[in-house]
Amino acid sequence: MLNLNSIMIGTQDPQKLAAFYEKVVGKKADMEEGGWYGWSVGSCFLSIGEHDKVKGKNPNPERLILNFETKEVKEEFERIKKLGAKVVKEPYEMGGGWIATFEDPDGNYFQLMTPWE
DSSP, rough: OOOOOEEEEEEEEEHHHHHHHHHTTTOOOOEEETTTTEEEEEEEEEEEEOTTTOOOOOOTTTTTTEEEEOOOOOHHHHHHHHHOOEEEEEEEEEEEEEEEEOOOSSSSSEEEEEOEE
């Protein structure tokens, strides 16, 4: 059985993207080394680093979406919106839970979601 334990976001500007996710996650990076940044977020490790094939904004942001679980989707939505994150979709109810979608500075989508129970 496989275990997905980390996600890496490649970027042209790791410092800028890391500064953004530091605010979203709400803490300084747990790891910072050689232009790479990483956070333990729940049971996953999120890392950001430079990738030579990534240039500019993501042309297909809906292809892969990061989901951050929280029981306070509406409250976290307001907090992250105030950070300057681009709102893609305001909080909406789906299947008994709430979802809200944002875009990061590189054009990648991430969502706030009610935990699956």
